[in-house]
Amino acid sequence: MKHLVSFKNIQKTYDGIRPVVKDLNLDIKEGEFVTLLGPSGSGKTTSLMMLAGFxxxxxxxxxxxxxxxxxxxxxxxxxxxxxxxxxLFPHMTIEQNLAFPLSVRKMNSVDRKAKVRKALDMVKLSEFATRYPAQLSGGQQQRVALARALVFEPKLVLMDEPLGALDKQLREHMQLEIKHLHQQLGLTVVYVTHDQSEALTMSDRVAVFNDGIIQQIDSPPAIYEAPTTRFVAQFIGENNTLLGTFVYKDAGLTVARLADGSLIRAISAVEAVPGDQVALCIRPERVIVGPAGSSPLTARIQEYIYLGDHVRMITEIAGQPDFMIKLPASQMNASWTVGSTISVSWAPEHIRALDMTTH
Incomplete structure (x- = not known):
């Protein structure tokens, strides 16, 4: 598959001193949905604006x-x-807003009308053609904006936090609408957001930005399950980090010692020598809770939070507080109370030994 977009050795600085984007190299294939994800000031929006020409x-x-x-x-x-x-132009009707990019491209009025009608049908807003933007809800206005971006049938669509102003339910609905349009029309989409769940839901690949650099670019499952840096592990979803000391490697796994002497085996994603500190990262839902004493690791419950379908327990392991365990509510045990101890374990493939740096 051919690359539609290529960033080659891109740098951007506004003051000539501090780069906002540092040596960006990124290829995007035709038909891909790539999300640039990261905190404010990480360089994702600047990268999009350079592609747009602004x-x-x-x-x-x-x-x-x-x-x-x-x-x-x-x-x-x-x-x-x-x-x-x-x-959107407030003084123009919805159909006039959609016709504007076609007029700029000198399209004749017959073709223009046909394309506007098709675009309105696509976002299910045909009956609102003669209304003005102020007469539509936020979700409807966002669909008009989407239709206007697609009306001249571009092969590349850029979206900058397009759903940020919508409420949670509408935002989730629009995520699916955009994803379906991407698939139906064969669009290439470059999407900017700081919302991790949005990125995981919609994308073919996610590029995680921090401090002007892509920390990791991969499929959503790989970004979530196999982060290559501590920053990615902490930025995407919920994550626990236990600090340990590298002891040795065993069959490709890192063996690290916690403060209480417990040995932990983890997938190795760091180069380390004995004595080095490593960050051992695991998702809260990957922790297995068993009867007290059934595992070499003991957790003391500090707090638990009931959230309807699941429960979050905040615990202390090996003297390290704020270790979160996420369990279905049906698995809660009435004997688990604040101050009591439980045994915890996990499969070695679900915990990763990462670098100590957080950026």
């Missing part, structure tokens, strides 16, 4: 279909854009 790289080159973009203004890049604030 920002210029300080160094490096961006290619669209193997053609460099540096001399092309935004309106000639043939890229659809969807923003968080919708950016």
């Amino acid at each position: 920002e210029t790289p300080t160094h490096g080159e961006i290619f669209l279909k193997d053609k460099p973009l540096h001399n092309l203004p935004p309106h000639k890049r043939d890229i659809g854009m969807v923003f968080q604030n919708y950016a």
Whole structure:
């Protein structure tokens, strides 16, 4: 499959001193849904804006279909854009908003009407064609913004936090709508968000940004289950970190010692020598709770939180507090109370030994 977009050695600085994006190399295939995910200031939105043409790289080159973009203004890049604030023209009706990008491209009125009708049908808003943006709900306005980005049938659509202003239920509904449109139309989508669940739900690949660098780019299951850095492990979903000392490697697994002397076996994702500190990361739902004494690891319950379908227990393990265990509510035991101890374990493939750095 050909690459539609390529970032080659991209750097961006606004003050000539501090780079916002550092040596970005990223290839995006035709038909892919790639999400740029990261905290505020990590460089994800700047990267998107350089692709759109609203920002210029300080160094490096961006290619669209193997053609460099540096001399092309935004309106000639043939890229659809969807923003968080919708950016609809308030004085135009919905059909006029959708017709605008077609007028800019000098399309005749017959073809224009046909494409507007098709785009409105696609987002199920045909009956609202003559209304103005202010007469629509937030979700409807966002669908209009999506239709306007797709009306001229671009092969590439960029979305910058498009669902950030919507409530949780509507946001989840729109995530599925966008995903279905991506699949039906064969679009290539580059999507920016700081919402991890959104990234995991919608993407073919997720690029996790921090401090201007892609920390890891992979499929959602790999990003969640097999983080390669401590930052990714902590940023994506919920994560427990136990601090241990590297002892040796055994059959490819890291063996590390906790403060109480317990030995932990974990998948090795770090280069270490005996005596090095390592971060042992495990998801709360991967922890197995058994009867007291059934496992070499003992956890003391500090707090537990009932959340309907599941329970979160905050525990202390080997003198390290705030270790979270997530269990279905049906597995709760009435004898587990604050201050009591339980035995915990996990499969070695569910815990990862990572570098101590958090950025």
